[in-house]
Amino acid sequence: MSVNSVREVDSALAVRPTFAHRVSAKLYSNAKLRLRLLIAAPLFWLSLVYVAALLALFVTAFWTMDSFTGEVRVQWNIDNFVQLFTDALYRTVTLRTLGIALAVTFIDILIALPIAFFMAKVASRRMRGILVISILMPLWASYLVKAYAWRSVLSNDGILQWLLRPLGLDTPGYSLVGAALTLGYIWLPYVILPIFTGLEKVPQNILEASSDLGAKTWSTLRLIVFPMLLPAIAAGSIFAFSLTMGDYISINIVGGATQMLGNLVYTNVGTANNLPMAAAIAMIPVAIMFIYLTAIRKTGALDNL
């Protein structure tokens, strides 16, 4: 409908075109203007508040902190990065963070495979629905509460000690192991769900064909299911890996004195008040994530998210 026909309708209704009518008619005929009005505010917010902040973070890493005044000084240099590469502290913490992230990812995949397989290939339809909801629900419970829950579980006189004592074992307490358990727990649903979806997509008749041709269950799993499932496993691993790389709250709650990269960033923002250094340290998990994503992109994992 054109502007003219809007006017015709207006005159037919014997209404004098008001300001609102004219704006309406103008907008109706001008798609570009409509788009601009719709997108202006969200685009302004996302690019100015967020993308600009991200770019500025990157730039700040190349600035410096005046140790006398405690102010950030705009003086371009790569001292922060030189320090990252030469100071043994950063190497140790980076390797430790990487180690925890890999361990958490590996444990989560191991735990996720059986239950995802049960949900996708063994459980009845009804049962599957119930299981999916049971896995989804805790996903939404607060991250902080889950970490706090593990503080209770791991504590002396806690439930884990009570359960393990008859077996002659003790709780790992607040330590690296305790932290890995907690992080594995927190990210587990994020790993189960993509693997479950991936398994659901493996057609039943391929599995039957494999067994008709004489393959044992194990061979079918290894030669047919696993290669088809690899992208889904990789997709699940992204969450466990990246979320662990950036963590610093859980490690404070259940890790004892253990430090991860996140802790170093936080100390530099807070107590040390050295934002340029914090920005430089924050680039480490971002760089590792980038390498990780590029490495697993070939498996097709990114299309499985």
Add this chain to the structure above:
Amino acid sequence: MRLSRSAKFVLAALSIATLAFIYLPLGVVVINSFNASKNMSWPPQNFTLHWWQVASQSSGMLSALATSVVVATASAAVALLLGTLLALAMSRYKFFGKQPVSLMVILPIALPGIVTGIALNNAFRTLLGIKLTIVTLIVAHATFCIVTVYNNALARLNRMNRNMEEASADLGAGIWTTFRLVTLPQMASALVAGALLAFALSFDEIIVTTFTAGGGVETLPIWILNNMFRPGKAPIVDVVAVVVVLISVLPIFFAQRLTAAEKSS
């Protein structure tokens, strides 16, 4: 591939063990909030409602609860407006740079919280030179909440029948009238669901919060974090933890109901 009875049995047993692993720690927090012992010792010997009573009278906790509700409501409102506008633009128009915009909206939750947190902290303090307050906190939360409203609204818009809008225009309704009487009512339940999810997301967020809330601003998760390490506070923290889970799970429950009801109709 045919699974033997014993293989199915093992899979079932492992699944039950995994579910127990997922629910046990949360169950411990719920039970501990009624545990008469002060130091989380297990198994509980006696049960009491005492901690719930103490918590309900803790002024620090109540003001943190109020702060959290204000922050979550304000962030959800901003996210509702921006997410809806963006979804309308993305569903109905083709334009240059559409791909980057869709990436930009998920970036704040896709990147580790610490990166988002420190980026905003740096932008507020170093670049803009403003002090961290409840306003900077709301700006930060709104930024990562946009995506929940956007996703819900976009999914609904893509399934909506455009004929009704055209019919409305043909019958002489202006662009506002059509939006108000035809488009908006069809989007409403998706928008409410998106806003509820945004509220829940903001309500229990902790990582970005620690970087963008000012010193005097205490949300409920920050209250938990501050009190967790204090001796003798454990039982009250248990109570508050249960409350946080309830307040964040309930909106999600209703959001799911809203989207499920729409899908089945």
